[in-house]
Every structure is written in C-alpha cells, then in structure tokens.
Amino acid sequence: GAGVSQSPRYKVAKRGQDVALRCDPISGHVSLFWYQQALGQGPEFLTYFQNEAQLDKSGLPSDRFFAERPEGSVSTLKIQRTQQEDSAVYLCASSPPRPKREPDTQYFGPGTRLTVL
Amino acid sequence: SQQGEEDPQALSIQEGENATMNCSYKTSINNLQWYRQNSGRGLVHLILIRSNEREKHSGRLRVTLDTSKKSSSLLITASRAADTASYFCATDEMYSGGGADGLTFGKGTHLIIQP
Incomplete structure (x- = not known):
C-alpha cells in the first residue's frame, strides 16, 4: 500500500523566501509528526x-515556522522568511490509531531536502 | 535537543561479521525504538522494545535495554552489504508533557558493510 509521501522532494530557496512543504500521511492515520534533520544529525x-488538532508545537524553532492540518489528513509545514540555518531535511511521519498505553510506531516519509541559499 | 548518543558514530565491518551499536539516553522512557535510514531516504522502523523488556529479537536483529544504565544495544548478525545505512535509536519519553508523542532521536551510527 501507499506509504507517507512528501513533496517536493527537493526545494532550493533564496534567503528570505517563504516555502511550503507538504505531507500526505497513510490513509487512516490520525497522528502526524514533523521532524527536522540537519546534516549528520x-x-x-x-x-x-x-487529526486536525495541533497538540504540540514545542519543537518549532521560531515563529517563522507554522504547520497546519486543516482536515485531519494532509499537512503543510510553512517556513516564512527562510534563513540558511533552516537548511535541513524535513521528515513527516504518521501513525495509526492505537489503544492507550500501546506503543506508537511511526511511519516516515522520504523527506523534503530544503536548501536555503 | 537530542536525547543521547549512539556509539560508535561510524562503524565499518566485513560482510558476514556482526555489528553492534550502542545508544544512551537521559530520561525515563516508555519504550525505545531503532530505525534505519539509507542515504537520501526516510527512516524505516526496525524494532521496538518496551521499558519493561530486557531483550528482543527480530530476524537478524537483537536489541537489549538496560533502564538502570539508560542504555540500549542493537546487534545485527551475519551482516550484508544491504545493511549499510545509518541507524538511530529513538525514545518515547515517559514524561514528555503536553500530550506530545514525538520521538527523541540520537545522532546515529553510520554502518558500512564491506563486501
């Protein structure tokens, strides 16, 4: 079946530009996560x-980062006024509904590699 | 911030040998998971061990967990060239607060299997 997909796979932006990264989770997965992976980390x-509720945004590095999931399916991570330090791979993951206390297995997409010049 | 460290940072072995990677973490956890990441690809879940488990096997993988030392090890037996990848441990922290279920990853071990 289809896994988590992300687009674009690669994005080059000039410093100061806004970017939008898309994540399509696995159908039926209620939980969706965004991660940032710097080179070598x-x-x-x-x-x-x-679903559509953003329950934790504590990891967003600044108010230039904004994420939404308005219909509880597709999610978009937006970065405004990009800076060079935003260059990284942005990974999306989803996980299915599970009983409470059951561990969570996350399924990752291929990531979007963002390069800010 | 990242939870802890994988050790070693890089490991190169001959095909057929066993590879052992270690992971240390800092806080109390619900479970610990190992992921593999091939160059330019997303993370693939390998195995999960709960905090009340000490050892788990899956195919050629063996994971141990020592919560008193806050450490885990991943053993890959009879390594193959296709095992070349980066391996990350990730913890589901017990007191993450705010309802967050985000995993906390280490920095990874880059494993190279020489044919």
Missing part, C-alpha cells in the same frame, strides 16, 4: 497533530 521533533 538525528531527526528533531518539531510538531504533532492528532
């Missing part, structure tokens, strides 16, 4: 949605 949590 592990992914770092940005934000989490349960």
Whole structure:
C-alpha cells in the first residue's frame, strides 16, 4: 500500500523566501509528526497533530515556522522568511490509531531536502 | 535537543561479521525504538522494545535495554552489504508533557558493510 509521501522532494530557496512543504500521511492515520534533520544529525521533533488538532508545537524553532492540518489528513509545514540555518531535511511521519498505553510506531516519509541559499 | 548518543558514530565491518551499536539516553522512557535510514531516504522502523523488556529479537536483529544504565544495544548478525545505512535509536519519553508523542532521536551510527 501507499506509504507517507512528501513533496517536493527537493526545494532550493533564496534567503528570505517563504516555502511550503507538504505531507500526505497513510490513509487512516490520525497522528502526524514533523521532524527536522540537519546534516549528520538525528531527526528533531518539531510538531504533532492528532487529526486536525495541533497538540504540540514545542519543537518549532521560531515563529517563522507554522504547520497546519486543516482536515485531519494532509499537512503543510510553512517556513516564512527562510534563513540558511533552516537548511535541513524535513521528515513527516504518521501513525495509526492505537489503544492507550500501546506503543506508537511511526511511519516516515522520504523527506523534503530544503536548501536555503 | 537530542536525547543521547549512539556509539560508535561510524562503524565499518566485513560482510558476514556482526555489528553492534550502542545508544544512551537521559530520561525515563516508555519504550525505545531503532530505525534505519539509507542515504537520501526516510527512516524505516526496525524494532521496538518496551521499558519493561530486557531483550528482543527480530530476524537478524537483537536489541537489549538496560533502564538502570539508560542504555540500549542493537546487534545485527551475519551482516550484508544491504545493511549499510545509518541507524538511530529513538525514545518515547515517559514524561514528555503536553500530550506530545514525538520521538527523541540520537545522532546515529553510520554502518558500512564491506563486501
């Protein structure tokens, strides 16, 4: 079946430009996560949605970062006025509904590699 | 911020040998997971071990967890060239607060299997 898809796969932006990164989660997955992965590092949590509700945005590095999931399916991560330090791979993950206390297995997309010049 | 460290940062072994990677973390956890990432691709879930488990097996993978030392190890037996990838441990923290279920990843071990 189809996995998590992300678009675009690669994005080059000039410093100061706004960008929008899209994530299509696996159908039926209620939880959606965004992570940022800098070169040579592990992914770092940005934000989490349960359906359309953004339950945690504590990982967003600044108010230039904004994420939405208006219909509880597709999500968009928007970065305004991009800076060079925003260059990274942005990973989206989704997970299915599960009983409480059951561990969460996240399914990751291929990521969007953002390069800010 | 990242939870902890994988050790070693890089590992190169001959095909057929066993590869062992270690992970240390800092806080109390619900579970610990290992992921693999091939160059230019997303993360693939390998195995999950709960905080009340000490060892788990899946195919050629063996994971151990020592919550008293806040550490885990991943053993890949009879390595193959296709195992070349970066391996990350990720923890589901017990007291993450705010309802967050985001995983906390280490920096990864880059494993190279020489044919």
